[in-house]
Amino acid sequence: MKLVDEHGPALAALLRRLCRNAHDADDVFQETALRVWRALPGVPRVHNPRAWLLTIGYRTFLDSRQRRPSHESFAESPDPRVVAPSDQVLHIEMRERVQQAVAKLTPGVHEVVALHYAGGLTIRETAEAMNLTEGTVKSRLHAALVELRSALE
Numbered sequence: 001m002k003l004v005d006e007h008g009p010a011l012a013a014l015l016r017r018l019c020r021n022a023h024d025a026d027d028v029f030q031e032t033a034l035r036v037w038r039a040l041p042g043v044p045r046v047h048n049p050r051a052w053l054l055t056i057g058y059r060t061f062l063d064s065r066q067r068r069p070s071h072e073s074f075a076e077s078p079d080p081r082v083v084a085p086s087d088q089v090l091h092i093e094m095r096e097r098v099q100q101a102v103a104k105l106t107p108g109v110h111e112v113v114a115l116h117y118a119g120g121l122t123i124r125e126t127a128e129a130m131n132l133t134e135g136t137v138k139s140r141l142h143a144a145l146v147e148l149r150s151a152l153e
Contacts, residue, residue: 003040004033007050011057018061028064032057101151105144112140 004011011032015025035056046052102113116126116137127137 003036003049003053007053008033010050011053014054015057015061018058019064024064028057028061031064032060035060097152098148101148104151105147109140109144109147112137113144116141 008029012025012029015028015032016022019025019028032053036053039056043052102110105113111130112126112132116123123134123137123141126132127134130137
């Protein structure tokens with residue numbers, strides 16, 4: 001498929017950054033290619049093929065995150081091959097502190113944090129998903145950051 005051949009390297013680079021490991025990035029790449037192949041017959045004309053492909057890749061990544069086990073958190077574990085054991089322990093402790101602090105956020109603030117930071121949605125997308133104004137999302141994110149900084153000091 002010419003589209004994937006031409007823009008595949010950019011898609012692969014994006015997915016490696018998002019997935020943080022080559023295996024998951026390869027899986028999401030394959031799923032993206034399948035979705036593109038299935039969608040192409042129904043698409044009249046794509047004005048920006050690269051943006052269209054990367055958008056499908058990003059949405060496929062988001063879908064793949066929903067299928068992950070629920071024990072995974074906002075802060076991913078470090079790659080044990082590149083992090084010293086003492087740093088791994090510090091990372092695990094910090095991740096647990098962050099998880100506890102995020103869990104204590106009020107529900108509306110917690111949902112905004114989850115959609116924006118963990119889900120990777122923009123402020124506009126978060127506002128649309130929650131049926132809020134962008135200003136409300138921004139104020140909730142600010143409140144969350146203030147509260148999290150205080151809890152983690």
